[in-house]
Amino acid sequence: MTHPPTAAHAALRAELRDLNDDYAASLDELDFARWTAFFTDDCLYRVVSLENFQAKLPLSTIACQGQGSLRDRAAAIRETAVFEPRTVRRMVSGVRVNALHEDGSVEAQASFAVFESLSDREPHLFMVGRYLDRLVRQDGRLLLRERVCVFDNYRVRTSLVYPL
Amino acid sequence: MTHPPTAAHAALRAELRDLNDDYAASLDELDFARWTAFFTDDCLYRVVSLENFQAKLPLSTIACQGQGSLRDRAAAIRETAVFEPRTVRRMVSGVRVNALHEDGSVEAQASFAVFESLSDREPHLFMVGRYLDRLVRQDGRLLLRERVCVFDNYRVRTSLVYPL
Amino acid sequence: MTHPPTAAHAALRAELRDLNDDYAASLDELDFARWTAFFTDDCLYRVVSLENFQAKLPLSTIACQGQGSLRDRAAAIRETAVFEPRTVRRMVSGVRVNALHEDGSVEAQASFAVFESLSDREPHLFMVGRYLDRLVRQDGRLLLRERVCVFDNYRVRTSLVYPL
Numbered sequence: 268m269t270h271p272p273t274a275a276h277a278a279l280r281a282e283l284r285d286l287n288d289d290y291a292a293s294l295d296e297l298d299f300a301r302w303t304a305f306f307t308d309d310c311l312y313r314v315v316s317l318e319n320f321q322a323k324l325p326l327s328t329i330a331c332q333g334q335g336s337l338r339d340r341a342a343a344i345r346e347t348a349v350f351e352p353r354t355v356r357r358m359v360s361g362v363r364v365n366a367l368h369e370d371g372s373v374e375a376q377a378s379f380a381v382f383e384s385l386s387d388r389e390p391h392l393f394m395v396g397r398y399l400d401r402l403v404r405q406d407g408r409l410l411l412r413e414r415v416c417v418f419d420n421y422r423v424r425t426s427l428v429y430p431l
Numbered sequence: 432m433t434h435p436p437t438a439a440h441a442a443l444r445a446e447l448r449d450l451n452d453d454y455a456a457s458l459d460e461l462d463f464a465r466w467t468a469f470f471t472d473d474c475l476y477r478v479v480s481l482e483n484f485q486a487k488l489p490l491s492t493i494a495c496q497g498q499g500s501l502r503d504r505a506a507a508i509r510e511t512a513v514f515e516p517r518t519v520r521r522m523v524s525g526v527r528v529n530a531l532h533e534d535g536s537v538e539a540q541a542s543f544a545v546f547e548s549l550s551d552r553e554p555h556l557f558m559v560g561r562y563l564d565r566l567v568r569q570d571g572r573l574l575l576r577e578r579v580c581v582f583d584n585y586r587v588r589t590s591l592v593y594p595l
Numbered sequence: 596m597t598h599p600p601t602a603a604h605a606a607l608r609a610e611l612r613d614l615n616d617d618y619a620a621s622l623d624e625l626d627f628a629r630w631t632a633f634f635t636d637d638c639l640y641r642v643v644s645l646e647n648f649q650a651k652l653p654l655s656t657i658a659c660q661g662q663g664s665l666r667d668r669a670a671a672i673r674e675t676a677v678f679e680p681r682t683v684r685r686m687v688s689g690v691r692v693n694a695l696h697e698d699g700s701v702e703a704q705a706s707f708a709v710f711e712s713l714s715d716r717e718p719h720l721f722m723v724g725r726y727l728d729r730l731v732r733q734d735g736r737l738l739l740r741e742r743v744c745v746f747d748n749y750r751v752r753t754s755l756v757y758p759l
Contacts, residue, residue: 280613281609288524288525288526288527291524291525292540292542295542295561323717353584354481356542356560356561357525357542358524358542358544358686359524359525360524360616360686360688361620361623361687362616375433376685378623378685378686380544380686380710382559384481384543384585387585389555389556389584389586390556390558390583390584391556395710395712395718397623408642418708420712420717420718421436421714449605449612452689452690455688455693455702456691456706518645520706520724520725521690522705522706523688524688546708546747548747548748550749552748553750554720554747555720556759
C-alpha cells in the first residue's frame with residue numbers, strides 16, 4: 268500500500284471530483300438506474316452515523332450488499348415508500364485520495380452536504396458528513412466497490428428517504 | 432447533438448468550474464459589471480422556482496433579455512432598491528456538461544447554494560437549486576447565452592435582492 | 596504585479612483547489628500537525644469578521660503570528676479548552692487566483708462554509724466567509740504565508756473553538 272503525497276495524483280483526484288459530481292446529480296435527479304451504475308456488482312453501500320462508525324457499532328441506517336440490493340432499495344423508494352415530497356440537493360467537496368493499493372484499487376474520501384426543500388418550510392441543511400470509498404477500475408471506469416456514508420448528525424430530522 | 436459520455440470533456444468541465452467560481456465571486460463582491468460580462472449580448476437570464484419550471488409555467492422571479500436588461504437590473508439594485516444590508520455567499524458544485532451541439536454551443540448545469548448573512552440573525556441557507564445553461568464560445572471565451580436559475584425552495588425567505 | 600486574466604492559471608487554480616481541500620480535511624479530522632504544515636514559518640493567520648475587516652479595525656477573533664503561535668493555539672484546543680464536543684465539516688469553493696507577484700508569491704481567495712453538528716440539535720451552518728491568502732512556493736510546495744479568514748456572520752453562534 269502506498270500513501271500518496273498530497274501533491275500527487277492530481278489527475279486521479281480530478282477524475283474522482285467528476286465522479287462525485289455525477290453521482291450527486293444522478294441522485295438529485297432521482298435517476299436510480301444511473302445511481303446503481305456507479306457501483307460494482309459485489310458492492311457494499313452503507314449509511315452510518317459518525318457515532319456508530321467511531322464506536323465500530325454494526326448498526327447502519329441503510330446497508331446494501333450487491334447491485335440487486337441497491338436496485339431493491341431504489342424500487343422501494345419509487346414504488347412502496349410513503350413520504351412527503353421533497354427536493355434534495357447534494358454538494359460534494361473535499362475530494363481526496365487516501366491510498367493507492369497494489370491491486371489497483373483506490374481509497375478516497377469526500378465531504379458532502381445535503382440540502383432539503385419541502386413545501387411547508389425553508390430549505391434546510393439536512394445532512395453533512397463524509398464519503399469513505401474504495402474504488403476499482405473496470406473497463407477504464409472507476410467504480411465504487413465500497414461507499415460508506417458517515418453522517419455527522421446525531422439525529423436525522425424527518426426521515427432518510429433517499430440514499431446519500 | 433451529442434450526449435457526451437460521463438468520463439469525457441474533463442477539460443471543458445474544468446473550464447466550466449472556473450467560470451462558475453468566477454461568476455459566484457463577481458456577484459458575492461457586488462461587481463455587477465463583471466457579472467454582466469459573463470453573458471452574450473442576446474442572452475436570456477431567468478430565475479424561476481422548480482415548481483413553475485416543472486409545470487412549464489411562464490412566471491419568473493427575475494427575467495432579463497439581453498445585456499441592456501441585465502444592466503438595468505444591476506442599476507436598479509445599486510440605485511433604487513431599498514433593502515436591508517446583507518452579505519451573500521454563493522457556492523457552486525456539481526458542474527456537468529449535458530450536451531455538445533454541432534454549432535459549438537454547450538449545455539451544462541451546476542448546483543448552487545446561497546448563504547445570506549444579515550446583521551440581526553445567524554447566517555442561513557437562503558436558496559438552493561440548479562443552473563441550467565447554454566453557452567457559446569466567443570473570442571475563445573465561453574459566455575452564457577442562457578442561464579436559467581431553478582431554485583428548489585417553495586418560498587423565498589425575505590426577498591430576492593441580488594441575482595443568483 | 597500582474598492581474599491574471601480569468602481564463603489563465605488553470606493549473607495553479609487546480610493546485611489551490613487541492614490545497615484547500617486538504618486544508619479543510621486536516622481541520623475536520625482535528626489533525627493540527629497537518630494543519631500547521633500548510634503555513635510558512637513566518638506566517639500570519641487571522642480570523643476576522645467582515646465588519647471589522649471592511650472598517651480596517653484591528654480586532655481579530657483569532658490571530659497567530661508564526662508556526663509557534665499556531666502550535667500554541669492547537670495545544671490550547673487539545674489540552675486546555677473546555678467546550679461541548681462537536682463535529683465540524685468545512686466546504687471550500689470559489690477558489691481564485693487574484694494576483695501573481697514578481698517574487699513568485701500568489702494572492703488567492705476561496706469561499707468557505709462551515710457546518711457544525713452537536714449532540715442536542717440539528718446540524719447547522721456555523722460560519723460562512725472567505726479566505727484571503729498570500730502563498731509562496733517552498734521546495735515545490737505552495738505554503739500559506741498569510742491567511743485571513745473573513746467571516747460574513749455578524750455574530751458567532753456558540754463559540755469559535757476550532758480554526759477556520
